[in-house]
Amino acid sequence: MSRLQGGVDKPTPILTRIATPVASLTVQDLLDTEHPVNCKALSGKSNGMSCMIDDVLYMARSSSAKGEWIVVGGGGGSIGSSSHVEFIEEDLTLSTGSTYAVDTKGGVVRLLVPLDFTKTFKVIDYLGGFSSSNHCIVDFGLFGQGEAKMSNLNDDYEYFCNTGKGKLGEWYYRNLNGTERGKV
Numbered sequence: 001m002s003r004l005q006g007g008v009d010k011p012t013p014i015l016t017r018i019a020t021p022v023a024s025l026t027v028q029d030l031l032d033t034e035h036p037v038n039c040k041a042l043s044g045k046s047n048g049m050s051c052m053i054d055d056v057l058y059m060a061r062s063s064s065a066k067g068e069w070i071v072v073g074g075g076g077g078s079i080g081s082s083s084h085v086e087f088i089e090e091d092l093t094l095s096t097g098s099t100y101a102v103d104t105k106g107g108v109v110r111l112l113v114p115l116d117f118t119k120t121f122k123v124i125d126y127l128g129g130f131s132s133s134n135h136c137i138v139d140f141g142l143f144g145q146g147e148a149k150m151s152n153l154n155d156d157y158e159y160f161c162n163t164g165k166g167k168l169g170e171w172y173y174r175n176l177n178g179t180e181r182g183k184v
Contacts, residue, residue, distance in 0.1 A: 101126040104134035
């Protein structure tokens, strides 16, 4: 294909790769504040820097080790359609369709799903700390569906609401690390 159009040179953008796929990096690594990818001195992490994991592009929102990574493109994302990751260490009422990286080292963390909330969200075991004594409870009680207790190491679940016209939504889940799925 010629750069010339009717004898005139047409502007041709120079394409660059935003990020090279990294086979050794995982989404869990992005969430690990101690991982070298989150150390500015080791990886060069700063606002706008990116990496690619499994054909999904993640962009750093700051140079901080605790700074979030957002999905900016790719094949649907291991962190899914959520726009960012929220790091949670204490009880929270959900307000955004995010990925919630829950750290339970301080004890049980409860996530309340309010009635006006029907966005898809994910809850992941931040740093592999879920256990029978330090677990995460996702409370769907306002929907009449009780609680989902996440107490297994590396429990990572996506929750989504099936809302019918004029009906109160029903919540469903799927295990991101397996084939388990069903109604809450």
